[in-house]
Amino acid sequence: MLAIETVDLTKDYTVGFFRKRPRRALEGLNLRVDAGEIFGLLGPNGAGKSTTLKLLLRLIFPTSGTARVLGRELDDVSMHARVGYLPENPYFYDHLTAREFLNYVGELFGLPSAERRRRVDQLLDRLGLADSSNVALRKFSKGMIQRVGIAQALMNDPELIFLDEPMSGLDPLGRREARDLILELKAAGKTVFFSTHILSDAEVLCDRVAILNRGRLQGCGELREILSLGVSATEVVLENPAPELLNELQSYSRSAIRTGNRVRIEIAEEAEVPSALGMILRRGARVVSVNPVKMSLEDYFMAQIDNGPGKLPAEDKVEALREEERK
């Protein structure tokens, strides 16, 4: 089942005061997000990530194209009862305490009083806000507000959670907790759709990612496919190799980088790794590690941003795998 489906979703903003002209924020976005997956929307600032989320939540309206969330049209407000949303850099009512605010959110979801109380206590506890639950939100730090934001997004125990830059403003501990929480949500069968420009978060969390740049989808694919596709070399780290050995290894390795008494070489051809290792061991050098050099999400990201729009090898491969599964 699809949690989110967008078809040629396009958004133009009007800019300029006297001479109004359209500026395209999102162009023909086609996305399909499966239920139960963690989907990351990546891109630099101004790429169209928040615009996509706001379109899906009907805070802004598409210039053209359509989208469905949990099988419903975007103008069906009742769909919001099944989703949660954390806005980017959230701000909540200064005059309320965290408990009052979450209770208010529960009322908007139409939760019965006892259920509201139970859920508020549970979320305050889960997000480490129990001790500050009766403090006015105006006294909260940015990180604490972010936690309140996550709590309000989960108040209705949603099937689909939209998180716009969820790690923003959190300290390392808070980020770890937020990551754990997102993984917990996935384990509970929820779909998480989040935007971020912090690639390490996406690398740890996402099943699939889409990369946006200047409003255009640059690529979309399964993370494990992307990350296992580009084994470009094998890295071997040696300890105290003799200079003669390094000379002989030049026929295998493109480079040798010395750090202290260790030398790191990269062997381009996988087939040559056994013979190179044999030579190293015969010469009595110590092998510290042997690792495949894979494409990181950052490499992938940079490649897509640099290359501009186009279908990615990873996406082709994922499509082929799906086709195979369908057969």
Place this chain on the structure above:
Amino acid sequence: MTGRVASIALNTFKESVRERVLYNLVVFALLLIGAAILFSSISVGIEQIILVNLGLSSISGFGLLMAIFIGIGLVWKEIERRTIFSILSKPVRRGEFVLGKYLGLLLTLVINTGIMTLGFYAALLYQKRTLEVADLVALEAVYFILLQLAMVVGLALLFSCISTPVLSAVFTFSLYVVGNFLEDIRWFGQETGSSLVESLTTGIYYLLPNFGNFNVISQIAHGERIPGYLLISNSLYALLYVSILLSAAILIFEEREFK
């Protein structure tokens, strides 16, 4: 639907009553009502007229200040501080949000006007040493003040959906002032003898909110009774006008984008 509107209204009420400026205004209004005792004590023979005039005018004036200054920020603040994102992403229709905000501020004004009215009757009791059933007629003026405030909040809310607080305040206050002189404007149009000017002033008369019909403070102060038909016609007029203002605000808000 009713539950969500009530929740939004109660949150708006909480927000308003936790604003310090509101308390300042109420305290200031009560002080002015108290000062009316002083003024009336130096007005030989017309003590009660002065007290009722000043007291009810204070209630009206400070109610107007509250309605405008809280009303203009009602929606604008939600958009500017981006609290609107977390509300409209819930199963809340935009119309419910606008209606909830309106009713929340109206509730605030009803309670504050109630407090100021108690202050007014306390001042009257202090001056007359007793209260009579006839004194309750002042409540009719208070009711008309509330109807006026309901219309002012509607105007402020409508402008708050499309403009900045400063411009909203200017527009709302201007309409309030013009709305108090609509009879004169129509009379002026009839006096000019020009059919064009007359149609224009008649159009303005029917289009803009007529606050003049609600000004009964002077009659009440002089002990005159308010005719029953005026109570009904003013109630219906305010209800109709507020409905139009809210419908317009909702229509505008439905189309609004929150970037």
